[in-house]
Amino acid sequence: MAMTRQIMTWMARFAERQEARPLVGGQSVPGSRDLRDADQRNLSLERWHLLLLLMLLALPVLVKLQNNDFWAHAKVGEWMWQHRAIPRENLFVFTTPHYPWVNHSWLSAAFLYFIYRMGDIPAVQCFEYLCVALSFLILWKLWVRERNASGMALAAFSLAVATCQFRFQPRPELFSAVGMSFLLSFLVTYCAGQRKHLWSVPPLVVVWTNFHGGVLNGLAVFAVFWVAEAISTWQEWRRGKKGIGPHDVATRQLKHMTLVFAVSMLATVINPYGFHYYSSVAPGRIAMLRGYLLEWGPLVDFLPQLNTFTLSAMSLFTALALASFVEMKPSLDSSGRTKRSLRLRATPFHLTPFLLTVFATFLAWQALRHLWTATQILLAVTMMNLFVTRASIRRSVSMRRWNVAGVVVAACVGATLFYQNVSTSQRNGIGVDPSSVPLGLVRFMDANHITGRMFNTLGDSCYLTWKLCPAQKLFIDILNAYDASILAAAHQVLRGVPSPQVNIRRWNLDYAIFLEQEISSPFAIYLSRSPAWALVYWDGRSMLFLHRVQRFRDVIERHEYRLTNPSALGENVPADAVDAYLNEVRRSLRNPVKSPPLYVVAGNMFLQVGENVSAERCFSEAQRRDAFDVRAHLGLGICALRSRKPERAARHARWVLMLRPRTVEAWNLLGSAHRENRNLRKSAHAFRRGACLDKGNSFALRNLADVLESLGERDEMIRCLQQLVKNLPSDWDQRQRLALALLSAQRFREAERQLQIMLQQRPDSTPTMYALAVAKSRDARVAVGDIVTLLEQAIRIQPGLKNLILTDENFDRFRELPEFKKLLGRPQ
Structure with a gap:
């Protein structure tokens, strides 16, 4: 509001010093010679302002061409020049042939x-x-x-x-x-x-x-x-x-x-x-x-x-x-003053x-x-x-x-x-940005003569339309020459609805292409685990799966990736397969199209098997090719943290946060670096920011709880653990930790609820039975029989608990009751 009022004040003062001159019929009120001289002086200033505006326009416009609509529209133009006709039906997709357009x-x-x-x-x-x-x-x-x-x-x-x-x-x-x-x-x-x-x-x-x-x-x-x-x-x-x-x-x-x-x-x-x-x-x-x-x-x-x-x-x-x-x-007020x-x-x-x-x-x-x-x-x-x-x-x-x-x-x-x-990873300059268009994928498909009915998504269709059509038809393109059912079908296939097998049979798919942001989709994960499909190409930017049919047999034998898969990053690699895994990663780096995403994904794969030096080399190469690549800086920060260099890891995290302040992984990295450096206050701040940006950030919540426990901030630690068990209901250890924290804070009813859930997950856990009995002993509404029943079950599994019950102050007010004497084997 203050900003708007200040702008209005400036504009009003400017208007006050102007001579109102309505422009009617293109005639202007003749000005004096001084006015004409002032106009001449302002003319050069106006030209400088215009030059500044033209220079300003170059920043968002002159960026390297990415995978945008230009490629699809240019392909339509090429078709028109070749056929000397205007298209009136769908040209490039097989899902809706001859659809009026x-x-x-x-x-x-x-x-x-x-x-x-x-x-x-x-x-x-x-x-x-x-x-x-x-x-x-x-x-x-x-x-x-x-x-x-x-x-x-x-x-x-x-x-x-x-x-x-x-x-x-x-x-x-x-x-x-x-x-x-x-x-x-x-x-x-x-x-x-x-x-x-x-x-x-x-x-x-x-x-x-x-x-x-x-x-x-x-x-x-x-x-x-x-x-x-x-x-x-x-x-x-x-x-x-x-x-x-x-x-x-x-x-x-x-x-x-x-x-x-x-x-x-x-x-x-x-x-x-x-x-x-x-x-x-x-x-x-x-x-x-x-x-x-x-x-x-x-x-x-x-x-x-x-x-x-x-x-x-x-x-x-x-x-x-x-x-x-x-x-x-x-205007003049009643006292004659101007307001x-x-x-x-x-x-x-x-x-x-x-x-x-x-x-x-x-x-x-x-x-x-x-x-x-x-x-x-x-x-x-x-x-x-x-x-x-x-x-x-x-x-x-x-x-x-x-x-x-x-x-x-x-x-x-x-x-x-x-x-x-x-x-946003846009590169100023002239030409095509190789890290945003599937150059390597198209070259691989041309070299190996891969044809058939493909599955692709809307985002990667532009460049594929330019390079593959009309010799090959797409599942969907950006030209929207189809009805709503095709858009819905593309989303359903990607999500695996109703099931991947049904979608494959319905559309008779021969191969599937995925962009980087879709490699973790349910359909991509299904293909990576299905024995009927083979991953034959990935470059960090895109992936290509082939159906195991006779005409793709030679391509699969020469190029299949059996162990490395961008969709499976984070999964454990068997110890006896590490060497073969590393060989496949190195084979992927021989791709003739060198792009930052290729080196970033390869670096993450090296990190997965503990090859810190090779991973750092890959991330450094990605950073050399694109100094502002966020994932390269994150990878270098992780390598530095594993090498016990927390200051260097923190620098990389801050660089990422300067470019993208809402990057959760960078806050996680910064919190880990500060924690390694024993700076717990800054570590808690970083993990807290990461958890606020993403409520499902279990890594930040888990580490934040540890740091808060070290700092003695129990109430916030409890809130953190509550969010963590909400995100991970089956995490028994964190729920146990929350229950104990609630007991120590004397929040017995909340602790009782958590312990009951734990007992449902593990009915034979004697520590959980004993802790639940303690929590119930502090609740006046609970009958003594319920507490005795819990302790009887615990003693039946672990008889040594009798001695602990005898000395536990939480049960002092029950010791003279007949039920307790019978439980502990004392004479009534």
Whole structure:
């Protein structure tokens, strides 16, 4: 709230020092010679600000190409160039052959493939940068057309870049962003009186329709402008009816906008699919995508994945847009003193900025994929609210402050973007990122002529589509040319529902491909343990399982991994198989595609059998290839901890936490390093953070309980043990430890409940019977017979307990009772 108020104060002071000048019909109020000189001085400053913005855009855009939508859309473009046709049915999946497909991005696919053919991946990345830059430059022109607010524009645009950076990818959405900027420019300048007509919009809609389905968002923005104009015209009509003023100009403007809007709506049917175009954005289809794809989910689901700096930039951008709606105006109070008060800013756009803000919020709330569009709309809203200001003859203090603030904000956003890249393993540069696309897998499949019906997941389908199709068909691809049943089937197969055997028979699968994040899925684990399947390839990035059939026999004999399996990391390796296990790990390192994930997985496998030196060598090689690889630093930290070097392990853990503060494994490593170094307070803090981030982090909870016990913090240790036994109900040792801690804290009823559960798990445990009898002896509601029965059972199993019962003070008040005398064999 304080941040928003400060922004509003700065903007209000800036507005006070401006000369209000409405722009009507493109005519400007003539300025003095001093004003023209000031404009010339500001022109060079504006150019420097623009250069800073262009440099800022390079950080999120010019990153090495990963396994994203570009590959699939480029493959569609290649198919179109080869067949001289527009696809009308499913092309690349075997699960829904001949499924009708409305490809609303067909022209984008052809264009992206053309760019690729012209200059390979560097040309694609340069084209991506040009499109992203153009989408912002069009709006920048609206901001600085008066050459008086480039500092404010730099701050706003820098925050906007940080907000929507996640959508900067070489995909059809690029064309939609450019189209939205052009549309906003046409509409804003028309409503401000600087454009005579809107007939540029229908041709834009025709082109936009064939490039991307985001044209419907553009038409919705046009509808918002029309609604605001209609309300304004109605208000003018009411005032004109009362004789307050003319309204014929507003009426003509509304009629013109209505006609252009109607023509623009009709222009959307100028596409190869006609009215069927709208079937690709039907509500049922959108609901299907929202259920399975993150980018179709609401923005709030994505926010927890962001770092603090990016969230701060997004919050500042939103605050700036909201602050533009108000201004601080001076007024005289009853004593004649000047006071300032907040009020809504008066603009020539009436309700348009407010309605656009509501619509932008709705878009971002509906789906993450609309974040870029929502950001563009909010930029236009902020500009519209400040559209009528003009620089004063003398350069104001507020202007200088905004210039400084713009540069500072741009520098902070640049640091945020760089941090975002390194913390998410994105590499700045030109080319393809080998650690994110299955290069080695595709080479292996080509070299060994592996064909048939495959299982793949949605995440790895993009690059596989580019390399394998149409010679081979996928189980699922990213083009969404299928119904909801295929998305559901892919998730069911991955989860092993109803069972892996049923799914294999249903789809007649010959081989299966898994990405790194799916190697621990139930289906991958089943294939790794099934004798009917063989693991023949893994590189840390992907895995390939082959069905043991005759045509794969030679490949399996030459390449099968019988012992090493990324899905089975953590399982014990038999002592007589260690040498064969190590040989397989070394064989995997002969993969011609050297990537950090390969060395990280190999290092973890070496650690599994105690080969600390080889593991450290692998992690070091992974770190050499990618200095910001989080898993490489974690592996080096574990190696250092095993080598009794806790300081070095702590350094690696802190490095990981600097990049990804929510990495549970790093907090575990840091806590272990501090514990090894006898710094129990810091160790407890690290384990506590790890347990807070992941309630199921049993390693942190177990070690935290040990450290807290050493520190004498019994109450927190009990809470820690309670969470631990909740996570691991069958862990008898930790439950016993919790029961004893509760007994020592004299929390006998809670201890009694834990001991009863323990007795159910191990009915013959005499220590548990004895401890439960002690707990019951402190509960006045428990009958003596229950205590005697427990002790009788314990004595029957271990007769020596009689002597302990005779000396135990907990039973002093029962010794004279007949039941106890009989139990202990004493005369009554």
